Amino acid sequence: MIHRCRYAFALVAMWLLIAPAQAAGDDLKKVDIGVDWFINPNHGPLVVALERGYFAEAGLDVTLVIPQETTDNVTMVLDGRVAIGMSDQPRTQIEIANGSPLSVVGTLIPVPLNVVLAVEGGPIKTVDDIRGKRVGYADSEKTERDLLMIALAAQGITAKDITLVDVEFAMVPALLDGKVDVLTDVYRNFEPIQLELAGEKPLVFDVESGTMPTYSELVYIVNDALVEPDVVENFLTAVARGVKDIVDDPDAGWESFIAYDAKLDNELNKMAWKATVPLLAKEPARVNRQAFARFATFLVANKLVSAMPALQNYIYELEP
Known part of the structure; x- marks a missing residue:
């Protein structure tokens, strides 16, 4: 021990x-x-x-x-x-x-590395635009989703306002292919760069900031x-x-x-x-x-x- x-x-x-x-x-x-x-x-x-x-x-x-x-x-x-x-x-x-x-x-x-990621010029322009959209995640456990909902609740968005989609490891491809409108459970030092290299401009929301301890x-x-x-x-x-x-x-x-x-x-x-x-x-x-x-x-x-x-x-x- x-x-x-x-x-x-x-x-x-x-x-x-x-x-x-x-x-x-x-x-x-x-x-x-x-x-x-x-x-x-x-x-x-x-x-x-x-x-x-x-x-x-x-x-x-x-x-x-x-x-x-x-x-x-x-x-x-x-x-x-x-x-x-x-x-x-x-x-x-x-x-x-x-x-x-x-x-x-x-x-x-x-x-923390986790952020919410969208494509600039797409349907998501502000955090409030996540309402009614498909949110891709990679963690089949509930942890990241629970934290996301706590952060979104501070913006007045509830679980009923979004559709969660499990995309497993294929995070950015799911966003680029239009399978989801926005991603959570992505790292600020990786997926935004991956999106940029695919020719798109990343739009990053640090929704956890101010809603939970570091x-x-x-x-x-x-x-x-x-x-x-x-x-x-x-x-x-x-x-x-x-x-x-x-x-x-x-x-x-x-x-x-x-x-x-x-x-x-x-x-x-x-x-x-x-x-x-x-x-x-x-x-x-x-x-x-x-x-x-x-x-x-x-x-x-x-x-x-x-x-x-x-x-x-x-x-x-x-x-x-």
Whole structure:
């Protein structure tokens, strides 16, 4: 069990300085790490750490696992398919409140990315124009839809005023093909760029701003019953090195990123990379407890959960 105390920031910093290589004769521990979506610039620190051998130097033989369905990122952690996964903070807290044995061990993206996206010149010109329209979403769980409705309620729009359409992974194509009029559950550092590259001008609405507390878009999560503290610590140490490399030299980081898979080398990812680098958590072993506490209060107040466990029950930190 991971102890609920301060993370070993000093150990991470020391590793950044000395980066001891794994002895040649030592066996690496095979570890599957789940991502939340197809590989994209949000996952840069993991890909760079993998490509530059930082996981191996930390004693881990890492394989990145892509979810088959849009909600598999959490179920892969719960059923033990991956040792560490990632999810957005709101869904993670809701899962925990509903009894899932999850804990948060670190942060990948410490700010919200979700926006509502439309095509400029189309039927949507203001938030009020969403009334009576088809709204595409990719999360087959209710989390993002519930948050959307809370945000739209502040504009006087109710669930009866819109038609929700599950478009799974095909977000922007559904918008371009006219299957939906507007998208939710899209990231400000990716889909608007994708729409722009398709020759359309994106119209972005940050409907969540001012309607709910800020939260971390992506956090690292583990299954309490299966967690291995040494794996978590070594994973976060390697990821910290990946983040530092990217921040210090984004162009070199990009070269390592596309070395993972030649298919990643495209204009969309290149533009998204530049937009994502400033958003990365510089200290991935840190968890913003204040943000989790504020959002827990918000979830209860809006009846998305009946109660939240105490923070120390699901935000775990490793002993020095």
